[in-house]
Amino acid sequence: MPPPDTPVVPSPTPTPALRLDAGRLPHLLAVLTADGRELIGPVVSGGAIVYGPITGADDLPKGLVDDQAPGRYRLVAGESGTYFDHVATANSWKTFLFPPEQKICDIAHADGALTVTAPPVDAPARAFIGVRACDLRAMGILGKVFDNGDFADPAYAARRRNALIVAVNCGRAGGTCFCTSMGTGPKADGGYDLALTEVPAGGDGAPAYFTLVAGSDAGRRILDRLDLNRATAAEVETAAARVAACADSMGREMIADAAEMLGDNLDSPHWQTVAERCLNCANCTMACPTCFCSTVEDVTDLTGDNAERWRKWDSCFTLDHSYMHGGSLRRSGAARYRQWITHKLAHWHDQFGTSGCTGCGRCITWCPVGIDITEEARAVRDRAAGT
Ligand code: SF4
Ligand code: SF4
Incomplete structure (x- = not known):
């Protein structure tokens, strides 16, 4: 029998939920940019949604969703005009924390001697926008490999520490998702600085909004600069119901044993x-x-x-x-x-x-x-x- 699972992400006590009008998402991203952070978020590239550099909300795949099935991926127009109803991107945050290619050292031979020089650590201050619960768990798992005390990879550890995480709780299950059966989603339960839940505009004309909580001091400092009101109980309930419906609609699961x-x-x-x-x-x-x-x-x-x-x-x-x-x-x-x-x-x-x-x-x-x-x-x- 394997040992019982150990937690891979801290479980902060989130702040009470605030309400962010969907139209003010650019303001949140502007505050993160003003904080000196490079923004990495979902963008359309090569016919798929991938994580890559963004400059603001206009770069996000608003209104698009992904049709995913075994061996199949298509982008299609969504019904709700949301920013984040696509699901797992083609690449993952691994690309930014553990790059596909990384120089370890330069070696020079001169006058009969070898000189070995490690390149400087490349770990810019970044904000990761739209991190899903499953990918938060994946970061926690990668941390056990690369950010583990005596055997840490200093470049990985520096990149992870310099990344502010803006999670998004999923409101739609993709065709190949099975996070519910793995106990990893679709709601982020830790490891984030800020967590958003998106609620699309209602048929009755109610405008689209996000509920927004902070899970760290860094996240709280960002919230303090946004001047937001508390979300009402009904708004929080509507957002939670959307995430619960996503979990209920997940059509795939891993066997228990x-x-x-x-x-x-x-x-x-x-x-x-x-x-x-x-x-x-x-x-x-x-x-x-x-x-x-x-x-x-x-x-x-x-x-x-x-x-x-x-x-x-x-x-x-x-x-x-x-x-x-x-x-x-x-x-x-x-x-x-x-x-x-x-x-x-x-x-x-x-x-x-x-x-x-x-x-x-x-x-x-x-x-x-x-x-x-x-x-x-x-x-x-x-x-x-x-x-
Ligand atoms: S993606 Fe993996 S499982 Fe599928 S064909 Fe390639 S190696 Fe095999
Ligand atoms: S479903 Fe599991 S094994 Fe497959 S890519 Fe995601 S984390 Fe890896």
């Missing part, structure tokens, strides 16, 4: 069944907000006197990932898929005291052949049970 069941079925014939569809493309691991494997590459100039060492994202779906002297340990696609899903759902508990999966659904959407982690876990269980 995944960790123990997978550990008992390492020899399941189902691994070969999955391997017959899996392309070993590694998309799932690139899209996943918690996958953190990396490799190291050295590049030299033509003189051989100067070299750079780079850290780059890697994936357990590549042959090289398990290469040791003499060859790769996981030579078959079956072995590689088993490694990924058992690490995510079972062995992560042993290592980090939590699941490695937050139920964001990205690996399902961005798998070119639509392999679904919830369906595969269920299939292994059902096959073992002979059903």
Whole structure:
């Protein structure tokens, strides 16, 4: 049995909810900019919503929602004209906290001596706009890997500390979301500085608004500069009902006993069944907000006197990932898929005291052949049970 999960994010006592008219969202973003922060938020790029630099509310994908299904992603017009009714973005906050490529050091050879120089840490003050509950949990999980005392990655730790988190509680469930069954969403329960819940305009002409709470002193300082009124009990109730409806409408779930069941079925014939569809493309691991494997590459100039060492994202779906002297340990696609899903759902508990999966659904959407982690876990269980 895995040990009980340990908390991965602090649970602050939020301030009472304030009301922010939807038309004043630009003011909140302006205050964050005036605070000296680069804004990173959802933007449309390449036909998808991704997290990237924004300059204000006009850059947000207002009125758009994402139609997500296994191996499928389309942007479509939403019905409610909201800023944040899209769900998991194509990339995740991992891109900004643990960049796909990062120089570790420069190495120079001169006069018979080697000089190794680490580049300065690049950790600008940022505000992350629109962080979902599942991705907040993912940040907490990444923190256990990279911001963990004696073995911390100083660049990761500095980037995380310099990021102010503006969470958004989800008002709509996407087609591949399953955070409710993972206990990670759709309401942010900690780890944020500010948390918004968006309520669209009512059919009776009631204007759109956000409820807004602070979960940290930094968030409270931002609220103090906004001059907002308390939300009424009815406004808070309406916002909460929207998030509850999102949870109720989530159409996908992870089986309850995944960790123990997978550990008992390492020899399941189902691994070969999955391997017959899996392309070993590694998309799932690139899209996943918690996958953190990396490799190291050295590049030299033509003189051989100067070299750079780079850290780059890697994936357990590549042959090289398990290469040791003499060859790769996981030579078959079956072995590689088993490694990924058992690490995510079972062995992560042993290592980090939590699941490695937050139920964001990205690996399902961005798998070119639509392999679904919830369906595969269920299939292994059902096959073992002979059903
Ligand atoms: S395994 Fe899939 S659903 Fe789970 S956190 Fe990673 S991308 Fe999201
Ligand atoms: S499960 Fe899907 S996304 Fe992941 S490696 Fe296989 S084909 Fe690619």
